Amino acid sequence: DRVCASFDLYRLDHFRGFEAYWRVPAGAKASEGRWVKGPGEKLLQRILEITLYDKLLIPLAEDLGDITPEVHALRRSLGIAGYKTFIFGWGEGEESGKASGYRYPEDYTEDFLATTGTHDTPTMSQWWQEMRDDEKRELLRYLTLSDDAAFQEIRKAVFEKLFNSRALFIVLPFQDILGLGPEERINLPGTFGEHNWSWRMPLTVEALSSNVNEAYAVACRFLKELSYSSGRTAYSTESEKTEIISTLPSRGMIQSKKVGEDFKVWAAVSGNPERVIMASDLCGEDGVDMSLEDNLADGVSLYYGKISAKHTGTYSLKVHVDGDGEGITIDDCLTVMPE
Template sequence: MLRGFGVLLHISSLPGGCLVGDLGPSAYRFADFLSEAEATYWQILPLSHTLPEYDDSPYSAASLLAGNPALVSLEKMAQLGLAKRAPPSCPPAERARFAEAWELKRRYLEEAFEGRLGWRDYEEFAARNSWWLEPYGRYMALREAFGGPWTAWPAWARRPNADLPPRLERRADFYRYVQFHFWLQWEELKRYVNSLGVFIIGDLPIYPALDSADVWEGQRYFKLAPDGAPLYVSGVPPDYYSPTGQLWGTPVYNWAELRRDRYVWWTRRLTRLLSIFDYIRLDHFRGYAAYWEVPYGEPTAVRGRWAPGPGEELFRAAEDALPRLIAEDLGFITPDVVELRYRLGIPGMRVLQFAWDGNPANEHKPHNYERNLVAYTGTHDNNTTLGWWREETTPRSRREALAYMGGCRGGVSWCFIRLLFSTVADVAVVPMQDALGLGSEARMNKPGTARGNWKWRMAGDPPRAVAARLRRLARIYGR
């Protein structure tokens, strides 16, 4: 990756839009902000179709490949001549309101669908993407009819190749049509962002949710019982921070079955995502070396076991993708994970918030960085730097950080940004909340909590002074 810096901000956190940040004008203004700051990268979270039952987490989505309908911009629909009427004046929303946004936008999209607006282009889009779009549409139509997850559906509907009644087939076509709008708008935005010299970093969750088109359509690629219930679910083992581990609850892969098919199911998804992003962050990279699986029904992750992942063989099946991958190698990292990343030659991740434990050998301390890294003040799973400093650090760790930086003037967030920019890591990424100096009220996600996450939004377009400050640091440190 080119030496430079980026900003982490999900589309839903943009200002403007209708009840949630979307692919409309504010996304283009944010791209202009990045250009003015002379940023090289814009990192986002998965664009996937989120569900209110799972707090609209982009990591528990209805599909790894389908865009989130709530992020479709009604303004862009009108600009492109694909709306039956002018978009409404939406009420302000300090926090993202995904379900309400989709309910409002659904009516406009249904009108466009009934009017067959852009139909020829839609049919071309559907033909090019049929391998994932067809099952996704069927899944959403059945889910609308029977609820979720698919394991509770009638037996006939649990079969992904089942024919649908005409009414449900029409709903399936509607959901496919929504995807046409989403990806049309995304492709236009990406072209604009790239024209400014900015690359987009996307995200691939390691596991799809049980309640997803991916698992429903690819059942034999997961460790499932005959009725579809998982035999094992994902998580991480107990550690210093969590005596019972973390139980994520998604089904785990049947890697032997994937291998028999030369990993085509997985590599097709990776290839598709690399056609819509410039780089991909591989969530929970350690799971590709070995993963923690827990028998289904266990209340915690304590009774899990390590199982071997596919390792290098999986990535050699997608060799051309390697220069555009980033390994999220955080957490319990063993030598086999480090060796896998080095053999593949892909950058890992470091996080400044993890550096202050009194250990000079801590890999998150800047003097231990290498060039082939993407380094962060914090990620979407961390508190903001200011919130972390005020609420989660100890007096000892604060003293250590201040001594390391030689003191701090001008706000702790910017002291950390300066330190991050000064490192040898090829890429430095700053969450937008840190660039704005915000506290824990702006936190995006708190792992281990089921509600109240993924809702933060910027109050307005970022000030030009923030762009100037980032630009100045980027020039000082050759980013």
Template sequence: MFDLDQRAAGVLLHVTSLPGPHGIGDFGPDAFRFVDWLSDAGQTLWQWLPVNPIGPGNSPYQSVSAFAGSPLMIALEGLVAKGWLATPCLPEGGFDAHRVDFGRVVAWRSARLREAYAGFLAKHDPGERAALAAWAEAEAYWLEDYALFMALETAHGGQPWWTWAPSLRDREPAALAAARREHAAEIGYWTWVQWCFDTQATALKRYANGRGIAIMGDLPIYIAHHSADCWARPDLYQLDSQGQPTAVAGCPPDAMAPTGQRWGNPLYRWERMASEGFAWWTDRVRRALGLADVFRIDHFRGFAGYYEIPASCPTAEEGRWVPGPGKALFDAIEKALGPLPIVAEDLGLITPDVVELRDGCGFPGMAILQFAFGGDASDPFLPHHYRRNTVAYTGTHDNDTVRGWWNAASAHERHFAGSYLAAGGHDIHWAMIRACANSVANFAVFPLQDVLGLDTAHRMNIPGTMGDHNWSWRFTWPMVDEEAKRVLGLITATSGRGPWALAGTG
């Protein structure tokens, strides 16, 4: 069980941002090398973004499944080592080492997985077949619906589930039984893909844990409309008889978004989930804890109160706040699974009921240092206001890098930050990292871009935008020099978050 009360430090880097020859970061050799780098730098946390399959805009927060893993993260080297796949020939010109070209990468890697599955069917030994069968049986609570969903999506050319024949859309038993027979081979493929994902993900987690590194996952609060989850249990969501949302998620208008944010995710029928003892959420958390030691829940405020927008409204202007499930949800999950190693993403419009829920559950909240310098010394994001039960960040995947923030900051922000941190443009990233590390917050987490002092060109995501600039950033090993590891290790050690030996003797 991961101890949320320990004093720890770590790095935020999504798996897809790792180096590697096959177009996108994965669970291959470079992931293990990065674990070694983290350990050598005295880190005890590696934070990922969601590892579910990507959705529209290549976002990991809009997935076809809340339970499945991304096929893109399966390392091809492992399939070659098994003898299921020949050493892949890269497409002409290879892949960009600095950015993920999702259009090329998805098609190319999907073809390689199909080849490897054919190799598995032809060459597997009885032990491998037995291991796959045992795993599939243990994961059947989500896997059976997911594999059938993906087989049907493939058969329908990627069309959303509510456009399928009514008998399949509405999950009539006879139609589902016929589909399982007709698409048995495709169901077998998607089952095997998830087995490969789990086998590799758990091997990496085991290696990381052995080197003293805990994996911190990320759990989006909402699911996508076109998802196996929504199709499998439409009664758990605010949908009409045609499978269309009657209300969707979002945020109200504010100074930054005059018409609000309309995310479009279907909202839960919390009363139905409560009547089942929140079994779906318990299963989801159980699955998350199989892949990570601790995890962040995105948009935690939605459990205290969520913003409900009529589906007919094209903006978020007509929404209303509705009470969420509150502590009853987490009490039910904890009763089934034991103490919950959860970090609450409590950013944005935080009202007293959100604070009460977070503190009542005992979950750490988040503090973003970049947010601290727009006002004065009373700003709650300044480190001298932090509580112990907090995760202190220089920034997250949704923020600019520290150096990018500095370059775009107002004169007031630069003056305040420079005075508070005793820093300037040349060392602002280390000053912010040091301030987070020296704070009383139990956890301090830094995006790798900030450890490396990179500018805006290297940010991971710009919220509210679509385009190739989002989710595609990757680093290369020459960028990660020994000096960055040395300085990060010194800061970590001298702030009581890592082995003192890293501080050296002189």
């Protein structure tokens, strides 16, 4: 409960291992190992049950590197966002990153978190400094900047690309928000020493909240404007229209339960509905009313409901408000397994 009260997102490291992992016998060489199927959906469904469906603590899959189609399929079936790290797509020549899908934010899809880098990568400033001249020219052409563009222009242009992508989440390392150099890197994989995992924020909490640091204040203003201009933060989401904005599970997700257990459903709703209703072959003709859990900002409310897993099979779910039978339909999202 304390974790859920303090955080909105959490990261599932080495997500690839949930689908399959490299097992090495004790005392053997790493090359003598073999791929073994991981715990997969069974364990992940339990993790989602106690975090996402119970507490709305949202998981993220660390799926960077050489990822198989099976791993992507597992992640997508559970509605877990993966990672898109921009700097992975650049820095090794003109062909770098194209196959991996990191290079162009225009190609990022909704089921991803987009970021400039991670704790294991160089800061953007270091990354730019270490790029070859031909690599820099290629990046500048993509960003439609002149060859003599300053790093601050490049940094802002990359932020704009990420914010205007379709990625569901944007996360920016503090080092990149301020344009800090290589000395501010968090970790250098494969090395040991005091330089790893010892980084501390250069500003106090009081300084952050009061904007006394000019560089930070300028960065905050830019990111706020970018949030609005990209549509990630609406000037006002208040609407007289009463409708379902989103649901959990959402399209493409699968929630699995055994006979006798309960499916847990969430819905974000705008306006002032008299009823918010879940409809499924598991619910009966009249459906099941959802209860109001919380009033969020700008006229949006959060509703919650349960559906009993009565019979084995796969079922669709529809969530709608009174007077609007259309709502949102999520096909084949509820799977009931034998006890």
